[in-house]
Amino acid sequence: MKYFWLAVLLITIPINAQQLNDEKQIGDIYKEALSNGKSYVWLNYLSNQIGARLSGSLQAEKAVGYTKSIMDSLGLDKVWLQAVKVPKWVRGIPEFAYLESGAGFTNNVPIRALGGSVATPMGGIKANVIEVQGIEELEALGKAKIEGKIVFFNKPMDPTIINTFEAYAKVANQRYSGAAEASKYGAVGVIVRSLNLRLDDFPHTGAMSYGNVPLEKRIPAAAISTNGAELLSASLKLNPNIKFFFRQNSKNLPNVDSYNVIGEIRGSTYPDEVIVVGANLDSWDLGDGSHDNGAGVVQSMEVLRLLNETGYKPKRTIRVVLFMNEENGLRGATSYASEVAKKGENHIFALESDSGGFSPRGFSFDTDQSNLEQVLGWKKLFEPYMVHLFEKGFSGADINPLKKDNIVLAGLRPDSQRYFDHHHSENDTFEHINKRELELGAAAMASLVYLFDTYGIITSNN
């Protein structure tokens, strides 16, 4: 009988001890993040002293220098820059647009050129407007009804979808491919309803592509604010013959040099197993890019600081990667993945934060069933911190090129309700960041990184 109890002791004590270790380490991470967190002051500098940092801009280069200097101060084992060629697109002088219901009867409306769009002619474009609810409607209308007109893509995000990123994904092709498609039917320009669930006056820019449309057939494309879209749509119902005028002088320039910013703590036991935590360092050129994605940048750096400050010595190599050019090219992410493949590095886990600095609700995991089950076993460690959501799903654009069989990819999932009020617009500014929410996100990320470092993945050493 005593052997039975001995066996029970041998089995249960180490398990309980390890669970207590995990609880304590995670508790220490949260305490440090919420009492001495650095993410908010770093973001203040990135947002308010540097500002918006589109790939190829002076501000993007300043952001490279600033984040490298922060990493240099964190006592990491190695900090370096990885050279990346990035596209350079510039907005030029401010856009101008109005709708005209008759000679002299005009209403100005707020627009911003979509990222990658060509300019209008210097004098602007004035034309009739045809409103559509998405690309699918173009074919039915045909060249007869589209040629010579401005196509107005006005399909709104569906407010009944709870996860706003899903609502975004359902209509984002209007913005990305609207101009390429409309040009095939002879449209002279494209105006796209901003991808925002709220009615307000901010146009939301974002990437667009002309696909294989030849240079001379490319037509200018701009986002209109949701209030502007409502006005334009209502005006067209009253009078289908109103004209729309817009002028922009955005342009694409040759590629320029830029960098991914990388730092790592070398693993003590399995240094060749690499864990990546990262976010995109570039942003769009409106607002200051606080939620998209200064938040993810400072949270990723904070993960390494939190592990260091709580005295944790990683068994595996933990690396922070700030990827350049996620917004309009993904060059940083593809260069990083190429380098990993070339060096034959073994990445076992990658975590991305690119959904805003709001209260963390959980994580999405892009992995197989056995690794998902291990992760689900950690769920209860996060419950005291109000982190409840652990589900399969896309992890993030920058770490996605690392995808292979024996890796777990994960994405931080903050509350999504306010995200598109800010995304890619002048309303994405530091004042909309809540310090505690930002810190809670960093702490949740550091806790997950700690667990993967401690337990590895199913196919790794442990």
Add this chain to the structure above:
Amino acid sequence: MKYFWLAVLLITIPINAQQLNDEKQIGDIYKEALSNGKSYVWLNYLSNQIGARLSGSLQAEKAVGYTKSIMDSLGLDKVWLQAVKVPKWVRGIPEFAYLESGAGFTNNVPIRALGGSVATPMGGIKANVIEVQGIEELEALGKAKIEGKIVFFNKPMDPTIINTFEAYAKVANQRYSGAAEASKYGAVGVIVRSLNLRLDDFPHTGAMSYGNVPLEKRIPAAAISTNGAELLSASLKLNPNIKFFFRQNSKNLPNVDSYNVIGEIRGSTYPDEVIVVGANLDSWDLGDGSHDNGAGVVQSMEVLRLLNETGYKPKRTIRVVLFMNEENGLRGATSYASEVAKKGENHIFALESDSGGFSPRGFSFDTDQSNLEQVLGWKKLFEPYMVHLFEKGFSGADINPLKKDNIVLAGLRPDSQRYFDHHHSENDTFEHINKRELELGAAAMASLVYLFDTYGIITSNN
């Protein structure tokens, strides 16, 4: 063998059918709330056309009239006012305060009188300051070190507590009882650090009480902003002899007449079983009371509208109660509970929203184990809507007087991270409300009310 399968069919089909009904009804509620919700436009009126509505104020009476007119428009079976006598406290002319490190060397700091505080003398109070970290320190200091001074209660909310309401509860007695306790040691006034986790310039008011301190011994009490508290504390460290000046002319007036606003849909099958959903209609007199608690007011009314609009016919009587005077007296809640007891009404479920209009995370339940288990069985119905937290806990001040053996009390639990940035201050304004978050709260509440109406509680008809 075929009887076996028949039995399985008989058992499983109705269960699945009912579960599908529940999923459909809850889906309909969310769709209606997110596409045609009225809570946001109602709150816009309450916040921006009426504004702050402290008990006994003209605005509180306007809020009674406005919410009754909304209820009258909802097609309820009955709408009525319940008369309540409420206290009337007025702030008077703006407060003024500075700290003085020497003749002519002064720094103004933002203060606001605490609700219920007496005035200073017309010329203000100027005195030395003794800083304490909570009421507990007063006894150790004793009369010798306190007499003739202003006591500065400076214990901050603990940032490492995840649920900010718990951090609030731990230090709120400084505000509520600080003046009563300090006066026993001869203090001439009390300055209390605002109950806010953020460093900013907004003083946060709130209820205080003199307990049984006689009229002539009552000393004035005011909240200082967190930045002001940091400045005062740092200045005292440099020079313990600095003086603090403050002036306020707040006063308590005789009780006045006011009302609870009540409306109900009568139950079709069990009309004598009453379900209450409610919130406090009054607010503090700073800001416009959007998060505390215009949000709860409009969400409670929206619950009945959502049930009506989705074509749901309640089996039980569903009643919305807007309670007057939660902030500084709880007279509406105690009057309502007395009336319920006097009439012998059978209340089976009460749900309160008084934690802000932020993204709903779940509910707290104040009930016995068997009812809690029924509720936990409904948890999966809420998961698609990102509502994960179902736990035992306090439900709310206004429904608490209804507590008895056979009732379930519940409180909506929105995300708490931003709440105390706004609570009881000039920073509690409509611009800080997100329309979708407000609507998601109303939909979660309506879904829970639907389930209690459909299934009752363990001891009720069903």
